[in-house]
Amino acid sequence: MTKTILVVDDEEDIRRLAQISLTRVGGHEVLTAASGAECLRVLEERRTDAVLLDVMMPVLDGTETLARIRAGAKTHDIPVVFMTAGVVESDMARLRTLAISGVLNKPFDPLTLPHQLGEVLGWVEP
Amino acid sequence: MGLRWFGSVDVPSRRHSDLPEPPPRPWPRLWVPGVVAATAALFAIAALPTGSSASDFLVLTTALTALVILFGGALVARNLRVIWWALLASETLAMAGIAVATILARSNGWAGFPNVSDLINIAAYVPAFIALGALIRRIYPGRNSEAWIDSTILTVTAAGVMALFLIAPLMASEQLDGAATAVAIMYPILDLALLSSLVWMLIGSTRRTVTLALITASFLVSLVADVIRDVGLLINPEAPTTPSLTDLRLAGLVLLAAAAWTPTAESFAQRQGDRSHARSTPRLAFLALGVLAIPGIVVFEVWQSGDQAVLLLALAAMIVIILAVWRIQLLVSAVEHQRRLTELVLDSAGDGIVGLDRDGMVLFANLAARKMLRCRESDLVGHRFHDVAHHERPDGSSFPWTECPMHSAVTSAEPGFQSDQRYIRRDGTSFPVEIVLSPLIVDGVVTGAVQSFRDVSEREEVEELKRQFVSVVSHELRTPLTSIRGSLQMLTSGILGPLNDDQQELLTMAQGNSTRLGTLIDDILDLERLDSGRMPLSPTVVNAATIAQEAVNGITGAAAAAGVPLRLDIGGQSDAMINVDPNRMVQVLTNLLGNAIKFSERGAEVVVSVKTSDSMTSFEVTDHGRGIPEDRLEHVFDRFGQVDEGDARRGSGTGLGLPIAKEIVERSGGTLSVESSLGKGSTFVVALPHVEMASIGEGHT
Numbered sequence: 001m002t003k004t005i006l007v008v009d010d011e012e013d014i015r016r017l018a019q020i021s022l023t024r025v026g027g028h029e030v031l032t033a034a035s036g037a038e039c040l041r042v043l044e045e046r047r048t049d050a051v052l053l054d055v056m057m058p059v060l061d062g063t064e065t066l067a068r069i070r071a072g073a074k075t076h077d078i079p080v081v082f083m084t085a086g087v088v089e090s091d092m093a094r095l096r097t098l099a100i101s102g103v104l105n106k107p108f109d110p111l112t113l114p115h116q117l118g119e120v121l122g123w124v125e126p
Numbered sequence: 127m128g129l130r131w132f133g134s135v136d137v138p139s140r141r142h143s144d145l146p147e148p149p150p151r152p153w154p155r156l157w158v159p160g161v162v163a164a165t166a167a168l169f170a171i172a173a174l175p176t177g178s179s180a181s182d183f184l185v186l187t188t189a190l191t192a193l194v195i196l197f198g199g200a201l202v203a204r205n206l207r208v209i210w211w212a213l214l215a216s217e218t219l220a221m222a223g224i225a226v227a228t229i230l231a232r233s234n235g236w237a238g239f240p241n242v243s244d245l246i247n248i249a250a251y252v253p254a255f256i257a258l259g260a261l262i263r264r265i266y267p268g269r270n271s272e273a274w275i276d277s278t279i280l281t282v283t284a285a286g287v288m289a290l291f292l293i294a295p296l297m298a299s300e301q302l303d304g305a306a307t308a309v310a311i312m313y314p315i316l317d318l319a320l321l322s323s324l325v326w327m328l329i330g331s332t333r334r335t336v337t338l339a340l341i342t343a344s345f346l347v348s349l350v351a352d353v354i355r356d357v358g359l360l361i362n363p364e365a366p367t368t369p370s371l372t373d374l375r376l377a378g379l380v381l382l383a384a385a386a387w388t389p390t391a392e393s394f395a396q397r398q399g400d401r402s403h404a405r406s407t408p409r410l411a412f413l414a415l416g417v418l419a420i421p422g423i424v425v426f427e428v429w430q431s432g433d434q435a436v437l438l439l440a441l442a443a444m445i446v447i448i449l450a451v452w453r454i455q456l457l458v459s460a461v462e463h464q465r466r467l468t469e470l471v472l473d474s475a476g477d478g479i480v481g482l483d484r485d486g487m488v489l490f491a492n493l494a495a496r497k498m499l500r501c502r503e504s505d506l507v508g509h510r511f512h513d514v515a516h517h518e519r520p521d522g523s524s525f526p527w528t529e530c531p532m533h534s535a536v537t538s539a540e541p542g543f544q545s546d547q548r549y550i551r552r553d554g555t556s557f558p559v560e561i562v563l564s565p566l567i568v569d570g571v572v573t574g575a576v577q578s579f580r581d582v583s584e585r586e587e588v589e590e591l592k593r594q595f596v597s598v599v600s601h602e603l604r605t606p607l608t609s610i611r612g613s614l615q616m617l618t619s620g621i622l623g624p625l626n627d628d629q630q631e632l633l634t635m636a637q638g639n640s641t642r643l644g645t646l647i648d649d650i651l652d653l654e655r656l657d658s659g660r661m662p663l664s665p666t667v668v669n670a671a672t673i674a675q676e677a678v679n680g681i682t683g684a685a686a687a688a689g690v691p692l693r694l695d696i697g698g699q700s701d702a703m704i705n706v707d708p709n710r711m712v713q714v715l716t717n718l719l720g721n722a723i724k725f726s727e728r729g730a731e732v733v734v735s736v737k738t739s740d741s742m743t744s745f746e747v748t749d750h751g752r753g754i755p756e757d758r759l760e761h762v763f764d765r766f767g768q769v770d771e772g773d774a775r776r777g778s779g780t781g782l783g784l785p786i787a788k789e790i791v792e793r794s795g796g797t798l799s800v801e802s803s804l805g806k807g808s809t810f811v812v813a814l815p816h817v818e819m820a821s822i823g824e825g826h827t
Contacts, residue, residue: 011605020622107604107607110612110615
């Protein structure tokens with residue numbers, strides 16, 4: 001069940017690691033974007049099955065990027081999963097109110113990342 | 127400024143620059159033309175014919191001018207000195223009254239002695255005495271009685287000398303009636319009394335004393351005028367007051383007005399340092415002269431009469447007096463030396479030291495205290511310290527005196543240590559302090575307290591910097607480590623392609639160590655959060671067995687890998703409830719289990735058991751490893767404490783796991799302890815308060 005996933009993270013290493021993990025372990029097709037703005041540009045051109053979005057990014061952060069995805073005519077229904085480091089309970093409560101499919105913790109385990117993502121998005125049985 | 131008990135020291139002048147600037151003075155330098163005009167008027171009066179109405183008019187004008195200038199002084203003076211200048215002004219008002227009375231008396235064709243103007247004149251001495259009293263209280267707080275005793279001695283002595291040539295003849299004079307004699311004697315005596323207290327202030331003062339000197343000169347002029355008048359009365363009782371004497375009194379008024387406008391007047395308030403800088407010796411020497419004057423007169427008189435025995439007695443008395451004064455002087459300098467030493471010690475101390483009486487009023491405040499609070503001594507001494515610098519809590523709410531630790535120190539002799547208080551500076555800003563309160567107990571009775579305090583803002587800044595450093599460094603370390611660990615995981619998994627044995631081994635080693643680094647960073651962050659109180663525990667009532675089971679589940683893999691059998695022994699305690707943060711308690715048990723597995727040989731069983739006693743529910747983690755030597759037992763909970771050098775290499779421990787566990791357990795209201803016997807193994811015990819089912823029920827209702 002190959003899917004197309006857009007990985008958005010301002011850190012190149014993390015982006016690459018997620019990309020390799022999702023392609024080699026999960027067998028998905030992966031696009032990457034280094035910023036919220038690039039993410040929106042990619043989504044304008046390509047329809048993806050999901051967006052794996054880093055919360056902490058300069059300029060356009062995850063929450064703001066999400067809002068624009070939801071506001072876009074072509075992109076409003078794309079499932080979004082947040083990636084975040086050092087979540088505290090209060091942040092988590094705030095994230096739960098957003099229109100996202102789920103939250104994954106950073107640092108992630110590249111061997112299990114595709115499975116976790118699949119679970120969150122309902123692609124695989126938990 | 128300084129210590130009421132021990133004398134005083136000036137607050138460095140730069141401190142005053144921290145205080146709000148006083149408003150600019152109106153009428154700048156008006157006293158110069160004022161004095162010139164008044165002096166010119168004096169010369170004009172002196173040139174006028176005796177007893178003319180023009181002279182009286184000028185007297186009145188000049189008195190009114192001086193009055194206006196003095197009231198001006200009172201208007202621009204600040205603090206207590208307002209009273210002082212106002213009183214001097216009221217004395218001048220009396221002078222003006224005298225002038226009016228004289229004019230009225232003369233127009234009615236009566237100008238004898240004494241008349242109405244003399245009554246007004248004598249009444250004017252009352253405010254003058256009050257004013258001088260205020261001045262002494264202001265410049266020499268705590269030395270009132272000293273000033274008055276010394277002044278009285280000087281007055282009596284001078285009066286004694288004066289008795290010889292003035293008072294005795296006045297009393298003997300048959301041409302003067304009782305009232306005239308009494309008034310004539312009263313004038314110079316009152317002048318002397320004022321003069322002597324001024325001389326007392328003047329002598330021994332090492333600071334600029336222009337103001338004092340001018341006031342003293344003014345009363346000296348009054349004295350001279352009164353003595354001349356009395357001598358005139360002796361020569362011719364019928365003679366009216368000559369204008370030249372009035373002129374002299376006016377010259378005194380002009381001097382007063384000049385004193386009111388000297389720039390030094392302004393600095394009186396800041397010149398409390400006078401007390402410590404003033405030396406007692408000159409005053410004492412002056413006093414000795416005064417004390418010797420009367421026996422001196424006696425010696426002189428006896429010399430004249432020629433009684434040898436009485437002469438010897440009088441001389442002996444003088445020698446005894448000289449020696450006694452010398453002895454007192456020695457005593458005084460010893461006391462002064464001691465006082466200065468104490469003062470020096472207190473003022474050299476880096477901590478603020480403040481003495482409080484039983485009501486919390488400040489008795490003294492050392493230099494450091496005044497600097498930190500940006501206060502003058504007068505802002506503190508005599509005021510309740512709590513009301514000056516401690517009346518608000520850090521959150522801005524008011525802080526009642528009865529709840530202040532200082533209150534308990536001075537009322538119930540409770541010593542105190544506070545590290546979370548803030549003091550408020552005079553300018554309204556505040557700073558964190560660490561306070562040590564020690565009650566002062568004299569013969570078993572609390573007489574007050576001494577508090578020493580220290581500004582800890584720097585220390586707090588350093589702590590904050592340390593916290594930031596730790597969290598930034600940890601974050602910066604964690605980020606690259608994430609990619610390293612991820613990459614190694616991908617490589618060792620073989621998903622990206624097969625590896626040969628050496629590659630596999632090296633990558634596994636690298637992965638193990640990156641995991642260890644990650645744990646270390648997590649532990650450091652945990653500790654930092656525990657230290658700074660930013661790791662909030664969310665306690666809930668949970669089943670102890672469930673917690674133990676969860677920890678065991680989490681570590682089963684590691685135990686299996688190490689070949690260590692793991693057993694959970696709930697032993698009928700499946701209902702035991704505890705009130706803890708479940709995640710954190712699992713972390714604690716995981717940690718203890720990890721240690722137990724690490725130090726167990728293959729096949730040696732590790733047991734987790736849940737036990738209950740009357741009040742406690744405890745988890746026990748027992749291993750059958752080599753045990754911990756007795757001398758190391760107390761160090762196992764130290765940060766980075768390993769049982770021996772070899773441990774660091776043997777396990778992947780960070781040396782932080784046990785301190786973190788202990789901290790979490792203690793913050794959950796429990797204790798973490800260890801028992802061990804060498805060669806047999808160790809048992810770590812987490813003891814937590816038991817939660818009764820009944821109280822859970824209450825909690826839910």
